[in-house]
Amino acid sequence: MTDPNTQRAGTAGVGGMIRAVASFLYRYAGRYWVSYLFGFAALFATNWAVVRIPTVIGEILNTLERSGAGAELGERAKAAIEPVSNLALELMLLAVGLIVVRTLSRVLFFNPGRDIQYRLGVDLFAHLLTLQRPFYARRKVGELLSVAANDTQSVRLLVGFAGLQVCNVAVAIPMHLYQMLRTDWVLTLWCVTPVVIGGIYMRWTVQRFYALIRSSLEKLASLSDRVLESFSGVGTVRAHVAEEAAVERFERYNRDYLELQLEVASLRAFAMPVLGLAGYIGTGLVLWVGGKQVIAGKLEVGDLATFTALLISLVSILTSLAWVLTAFSRGTVSLSRVQELLDADAELPEIAHREPFASAPRVELRALTFTHATREEPALREVSVVVEPGHTLGIFGRTGSGKTTLIDLLARVYTPEPGAVLIDGRDARGWELGSLRAGMAVVPQSPFLFSTTLRDNIRLLGEQTGHTASADAELAGPAWVSFGRARRRRGSQPATGAAGGADLTGAASVDDPRLAQVIDSACLGPDLAALPQGLDTIVGERGVMLSGGQRQRTALARALYRQPKLLLLDDVLSAVDQATETKLVDAIRSLKAASGGAVPPTTVIVSHRTSVLEHADEILVLEHGEVIERGTHTQLLALGGSYAAAHEHQREQGEGGTEHD
């Protein structure tokens, strides 16, 4: 991982910026060196042809001039026809060759750019997958998406378009200058002078441009974040007729962005083309000074044409240089934004052990105190408890008492202080995350379902995704675009294949016995029967919307399917009805029986309903992060504290009602 200081430097000075680009190129572009090498060769050939063409034209004109074109038609003129025709044929060949080499140079430069964008995107996503909650608490998803979509795009332009143009300029300018100097050096000086002045002015413009692009990318990111947020909350907006307010809010960001864009536009219109202007002034000078030299007999008229043509070609290269600088500045800004994410530290402590626990672990909290980074007050204070293997710990408390934080610390969503959380006597802090989590199943408070089938949501083995299965994913391009797609699919859709014939609506027809069992445990059977394709119904954003209770029970089934050694349930029964709750509590309890002699999973269950907790071996009552009462259900009732009061209240209220959807 890169030191954060170098990263700061990377965003600061131009020197650091170039270094950042260089190290990026080394890492990503390095492997395409063959492509770039051939691309460079093609570029060289292109420029040779580009410079050669005006020279040939000049020669033809010179030959015509010398043979007294249009004047008396002597033998001298006749004799000139053949060389002129030959030169014209050479010109045709050059033209055809130019098409070939220019295409090659562009393809060979641009396609690695695409590959790099792809790899960068994949690397970015892979890295994001390793980052933990504290990171996601700071960064908004919309913002991350914008970096992944827009910024990698700009980086691609940096390595593709800008790379090509930079090389082009590096090759073309010396070649043009050489050819011009060979034709006439005095004339060269005359027309190069305005171009140099234009170039100096350009430097200043590019710096301003760089700053503008950076802020406009930031504005774009916050704009798309605003959009994502509003679309996610569209139900609320709709219910409260808040559309106009949402639009107004959006407009604020939209206008900010517009204003920056307009500033960029004025820079583009008035400052960017100055270089082109300088080039044309140079052409005017060529006509003037060169014309005088032709009159004086020091220069041939064809050379004048060559010179003008070379200058025009040079100016068009220099004009594109302005665009290169745009792409370059945009690309480096984006690169630093991507780099910032790639350098973001997972903030994980050093790994001390990585072997997963083999059986239900003993969980111990020793004076666990934890404060969230954004808060001053600790979320948990001095919580100590021991949960023996196979035992169940209940956590009770009101909203904001620290229940969820406790689960998060056990699941290592947050990193506890050293020695505060021990699993099987070993500090959870030093555990490698993958192996620690391999033995546990966590059901968070608000369940998340992926856009895939219910089956895959429970098994989470990842056979397919609703994104590829959707209509929008159908191929739109010409057939040959799909070449190789079949190969990529790797027989990865068993679920859809099976969906056609067999009746999959009930748990009975499920071929995976473990799946059938957890569906039963989570009381999902009747729900499956009501779904159009049963287990193969696509749920989540792209599919059928399940009710809150159904989502919770699916998440529970997902957890049980893993056959965890440590089960962490964060208020997962809040949206199910009383009858279902009873069954689910039984199902969780029966894990003990089902484990057949072996130790059942150690379970930590959070709830604000006493009915869920009554069978726990020990219950902690939390308030403001502190344990205010502890004991078994019976002990707590006898104690007559807040737990007992809540129990009484819930009994009276008959809390639970029916499941809502």
Added chain:
Amino acid sequence: MTEPGAGKPKAASTLALMRRFWQYARPHKRWLFAGLVVIPLVAVMTTVRPLLVKQAVDEAIPARDGPALQQLALLFLAAVVVEFVSMALQVYALQRAGHLSIYELRTAIFRHVLCLPARFFDKNPLGSLLSRSTSDVEALGETLSFGVFTIATDAVMIGSILASMFVLSWKLALISLSVAPLLYVLVRWFSAMLRNLQLEIRRAQGVQSGYLAEQLSGIGVVQLYGHEDHARTTFEALGDRYLRATKLANIFDSLLYSLMDGISAFCVALLLYYGAPALLGEVGLFGDLSGALTLGLLFAFVEYLQRVFVPIREFSSKIATIQRAAASLERIFGLLDTPREPRAALDHPEIYEGQDDPLARWTGAIRVRGLRFSYGYDDGAPEILRGLDFDVAPGEVVAVVGRTGSGKTSLGRILTQIYDGYRGHVELILNDGSALELRELEPDRVRRWLLMVHQDVFLFDESAGFNVTLGDRALEDDPSRVHAALETVQAAEFVRERGGLTAPVGERGGNFSVGEAQLLAFARVAARSPTMLILDEATASVDSLTEQRVQQAIERLLEGRSVLVIAHRLSTVRHADKIIVLADGEISEMGDHDTLMANDGLYADLYRSGFAEE
């Protein structure tokens, strides 16, 4: 080669798309015209320059006339400066018009999406919506501000150069432009290819970003369940599709660009091959050209040919960009063409803004007759509700109970018009006894008087105050109402603790607990004092300790208005004036708690199972 049009939805013509885009550009047409007005100036300057050179080569130089040469050179420089200034003005004006239009379009999309029916959100993932309302518009913005408008300049420039060439010598013009038809065919073909590829690229991008958005939103589960490897592999596979399409597009793009470049030189070669012998007195393909030809003319022609292809090349690269823009536009208009819900605020502002909204006279009573509903009558989805008849009297608390799938949630969704397309009658009774049919009222009008409290609370990343007012002017102007609402739901205390109404709630309300968020959502309702309230298990996530407070708040919220409680606490059910028991989309029982218990039917079953553990 495959037929480019095979097996795909027919792409609308670029022109039609652009014409439709015009509505966003029209308000800024002054800038547009300002930009277009200077085009002839730019074109004339570009055409004049080679003529000045021709003059110099044909007359001033052979005549050894120094002062005339100097004069021509100065004219040349003047033309260059005039061209620069007018070009800069033009570029600025056109870009300004472009950015302003895009700005309008962006708002239009945003506004439209917010008014799309819930069905649409059920089917379309947010990621692809996001990409359509930002990335697509962004792609459009980049191209429109350059491509579409400056293409006019290019067209005029090409036209004036061609005109000038034909005037100077139509025969030479024909010779040197003889490859033009071939060029035209190639450009057309490449453009069609690119257009299709662009569509595929946008789609692939949409799918990929949709996947990314989902995985990042569910990153917690991905990590806790060790699903990272699979997520990465899928992402790679989706990216691969995008990669392949873009690489192919690159090849066409490069070919198109290079072709233009090479053709320029090829035309010059043709000109010299056929023109030079003529100049030298040979009778060639086009007869005796000697009289008409001068060296200066050839000079000017060479220049013209080099210049005419610059705009043509630009033209073609702009066509490519326009293809991209067209692909974006097609997707954007596709989104805008998705029928939105009716909105009185947009469709009938006079009723919406006016004081004489008949709904103000709504008593809160509703009459439901023969209500049937399906989430998709067209798709053959099953009927969720199958003929309900019931009434809600003013101020009555009606509870709807039933097992999962009985249709109780759908009932709330129909009444708040989150889903339309019900059959039968839902009538709102006014105080003069007349009735309004729900489907004939715009949803936003109804929702001012009929509010639903959702089980999923959504907070915007703004202040606590904004989350209560949600930008409602009347509320914003009168903070005392907001405070009163917070008092009502007992949220005033923790809002004060966090710093009052201006306290930021954080992304998705991260600074507040789930329970507090719920109370804030209650405050929204309290502040609006609707005539009727639909309570959809609003207290789900509030723990019982908080709930004791909330319960009182709810009771106060219920006072003086009609209420339909869905998926409620049994305590509320017991106190409801009327209980509707739903089973399989039909009313199986109706009455108060005691009556229903006495019936010993489904309700009694439900009730007893709810207390099975006790």
